[in-house]
Amino acid sequence: MTILFIGYQEILLIALIVLLIFGGRKIPELMRGLGKGVKNFKDGMNGKDEEVKEEKKEE
Helix, strand or coil: CCCCCCCCHHHHHHHHHHHHHHHHCCCCCCCCCCCCHHHHHHHHHHHHHHHHHHHHHHH
């Protein structure tokens, strides 16, 4: 039993619960915010990778 493998039924159930809680009008705003958060996280991780590579070059 692993958490990483989510089937289509679970995704559909989660989407239905989100729709019931937030309503149809708020979902695009929530997804936009989630997308920006993921992008910021990826940018931060890429920046950290570059810092580590630069430190290795200096040594």
